[in-house]
Amino acid sequence: MLPSTGIVKTLCQSLKEFPVQALVVDPVMVSTSGHTLAGPSILDSFREELLPMADIVTPNLKEASALLGGVPLETIADMRSAAKAIHDIGPRNVLVNGGDLPASLDAVDVFYDGNDFYEFHSSRIMTPNTHGTGCTLASTVAAELAKGSQMLSAVKVAKRYVEAVLSYSKNIAIGGGCQGPMDHLLKLKSNVERRPFDPCDLFLYAVTDSRMNKKWGRSIVDAVKAAIEGGASIIQLREKEVETGDFLEAAKACLKICRVHGVPLLINDRIDVALASDADGVHIGQSDMPAHVARALLGPDKIIGVSCKTPEHAQQAWIDGADYIGSGGVYPTNTKENNKTIGLDGLKTVCVSSKLPVVAIGGIGMSNAQAVMRLGVPNLKGVAVVSALFDRECVMTETRKLLEVLKESTKIAK
Ligand SMILES: Cc1ncc(COP(=O)(O)OP(=O)(O)O)c(N)n1
Ligand SMILES: Cc1ncsc1CCOP(=O)(O)O
Ligand SMILES: [Mg+2]
Secondary structure (H helix, E strand, O other): OOHHHHHHHHHHHHHHHOOOOOOOOOOOOOOOOOOOOOOOOHHHHHHHHHHHHHOOEEOEHHHHHHHHHOOOOHHHHHHHHHHHHHHOOOOOEEEEEEEOOOOOOEEEEEEEEOEEEEEEEEEOOOOOEEEEEHHHHHHHHHHHHOOOOOOOHHHHHHHHHHHHHHHOOOOOOOOOOOOEEOOOOHHHHHHOOOOOOOOOHEEEEEEEEOOOOOOOOOHHHHHHHHHHHOOOEEEEEOOOOOOHHHHHHHHHHHHHHHHHHOOOOOEEEHHHHHHHHOOEEEEEEOOOOOOOHHHHHHOOOOOOEEEEEOOHHHHHHHHOOOEOOOOOOOOOOOOOOOOOHHHHHHEEEHHHHHHOEEEEEEOOOOOOOOHHHHHOOOOOOEEEOOOOHHOOOOHHHHHHHHHHHHHHHHHHOO
């Protein structure tokens, strides 16, 4: 809070004398609760001195409006115009925080870097405990920049963190006021059984298939058990031919096994089944609902994977808040009909352009897994396989053998 022109001037002078690596300006003027925290007299010094020095400025709607002379901001289009107009004042980047946007179901923030606009959507968490959301957002951006992140990544992490903290603190009751605080220590205190997604989980990604399990006479649960015993690091239930009720029961049973072993369980396509079973996340394709809608439905903590064949898909998945992408088919496969093969070159192109970790899929097995893993791109974290594990008599043995091949490939790469 910079409540007087004198203080703003002193700060700017000090910043010139002692330059900082990244300057994040949260132009604190009006709190989310509507309280005025700094008067209009400081607006000129903000505009003339502080904002032009900023790497990013993070106003809420009321602050953005005040910086622009009181223009009404009521739509996402207004937020975009405001972000651009504030950028013209001089900061390198602008993040307009739209938590207070009237008539909006999602909480939408607009980020502008002088070239491109990005919209960050997250579900609106219904809670009176919103005190400190703006400060938390700006401070998290600063912390991420200090850790060496790029601006867009820092903003993205901050947005997700605020959403997670709001969700975590939504029911705490402190004091008698109408608006409560956020509890930032969720990572230290939360006693959730599910651990956060680790990209290394993608190393040996076992994807089930109802037809194959039927052919070999085993249940989904037995297939999952065997894959975990063989060393699969993440499981996806890709059950295209199973009735919804049976799918849900199988997902719940598999989840119990996965939780015991600390292996994440994702559901292919079916966000309803993922929600109903409390699975760890979903894997969705390009023709499913957009990942930002899935994120709004599933919340910040669930894992979302998106199938991507092109750099454009990968960029969108990242903007939409996905956690990883699945890229393929790398090699021809009979498991998925009419699926375009992108080859190792296509996989490499997607990986290089992706800010998210990648798992390769399609026709991968013992004979070619090393070639995939040796592509030499750091964000390629593993292989996802269906038939090489499940269209075989002994799922556990095949999983073990593939795990050895994958481990060997990392040794050689080193
Ligand atoms: C890890 C992983 N990557 C890609 C896919 C393919 O998903 P999609 O394109 O939606 O096709 P279907 O699997 O639904 O037929 C996947 N399932 N898993
Ligand atoms: C689901 C999917 N998406 C792209 S290829 C593919 C099938 C992978 O199956 P397999 O490992 O048997 O080739
Ligand atoms: Mg799909």
